[in-house]
Amino acid sequence: MEIPKPIQKQVQKKGGIRAIADLVEDKDIAHQSRVYHALSEPLRLKILNLLSIQPLCVCLIKEIVKTSDSKLSYHLNILKESGLIEGKQQGNWIIYYVTKLGRKYRI
Amino acid sequence: MEIPKPIQKQVQKKGGIRAIADLVEDKDIAHQSRVYHALSEPLRLKILNLLSIQPLCVCLIKEIVKTSDSKLSYHLNILKESGLIEGKQQGNWIIYYVTKLGRKYRI
DNA sequence: CAACTATTTCAACTTATTTTGAAACGCTAA
DNA sequence: TTAGCGTTTCAAAATAAGTTGAAATAGTTG
Numbered sequence: 001m002e003i004p005k006p007i008q009k010q011v012q013k014k015g016g017i018r019a020i021a022d023l024v025e026d027k028d029i030a031h032q033s034r035v036y037h038a039l040s041e042p043l044r045l046k047i048l049n050l051l052s053i054q055p056l057c058v059c060l061i062k063e064i065v066k067t068s069d070s071k072l073s074y075h076l077n078i079l080k081e082s083g084l085i086e087g088k089q090q091g092n093w094i095i096y097y098v099t100k101l102g103r104k105y106r107i
Numbered sequence: 108m109e110i111p112k113p114i115q116k117q118v119q120k121k122g123g124i125r126a127i128a129d130l131v132e133d134k135d136i137a138h139q140s141r142v143y144h145a146l147s148e149p150l151r152l153k154i155l156n157l158l159s160i161q162p163l164c165v166c167l168i169k170e171i172v173k174t175s176d177s178k179l180s181y182h183l184n185i186l187k188e189s190g191l192i193e194g195k196q197q198g199n200w201i202i203y204y205v206t207k208l209g210r211k212y213r214i
Numbered sequence: 215c216a217a218c219t220a221t222t223t224c225a226a227c228t229t230a231t232t233t234t235g236a237a238a239c240g241c242t243a244a
Numbered sequence: 245t246t247a248g249c250g251t252t253t254c255a256a257a258a259t260a261a262g263t264t265g266a267a268a269t270a271g272t273t274g
Binding site: 002003004007010011014017020021023024026028029030032033034036037039040041042044045046049050053054055056057059060063064090091092093095107 | 131157
Binding site for chain 4: 215216217218219220221222223224225226227228229230231232233234235236237238239240241242243244
């Protein structure tokens with residue numbers, strides 16, 4: 001395999017291909033890509049942004065985004081699992097709100 | 108549909124459910140979720156981070172991430188389409204590098 | 215132009231994610 | 245305890261995304 005000269009030179013300056021590769025940790029990549037996956041669905045990203053404006057019960061989220069109960073529950077769960085939102089039961093309702101992590105990804 | 112009292116009060120204070128909904132623009136959501144989708148795949152996120160350390164030809168990326176040509180090309184294309192990286196032909200090779208947008212998402 | 219190297223494209227296939235609707239669960243109040 | 249409302253769960257079906265390997269393209273060099 002050949003390599004363009006200028007790139008080869010720059011790579012050597014940085015300690016070679018292995019040194020560069022080692023700067024990117026697979027564990028960090030795996031963790032962060034999971035967060036991005038949760039954010040990659042328009043409905044979920046919208047919900048996250050709504051909740052960053054105002055904590056809401058499922059019924060109000062549903063009214064805003066106009067979707068089915070089970071679909072909404074599915075997406076809320078993914079946001080919750082990835083640590084972007086949390087829900088607390090309050091009588092008959094569950095109020096969802098963004099976590100500290102979630103606030104980082106407000107558009 | 109009933110709504111928990113404290114939430115209802117907070118929502119009213121912010122101008123009602125419609126006002127809150129209108130703060131989140133579907134166009135922004137659609138655009139941003141596309142970027143997150145590109146970042147949600149571990150291999151892609153790894154490549155983005157590698158390129159943020161050092162612009163590389165496809166052959167060197169391939170050597171680092173140990174994957175097939177066509178698979179790599181597929182993922183590079185998704186990163187490119189979402190504006191996170193760009194490639195410029197240089198003789199026989201294509202050198203990929205992160206864009207300004209891409210640099211924002213370095214881990 | 216022919217041979218060569220690096221990279222991309224394509225269609226068939228596999229795998230992962232999302233949607234659906236019905237049923238179940240949990241809390242509250244009668 | 246039963247009824248009612250808000251929410252979740254489940255499995256089946258639908259859709260989207262990723263993988264594969266062979267063939268094609270594009271640039272370079274002799």
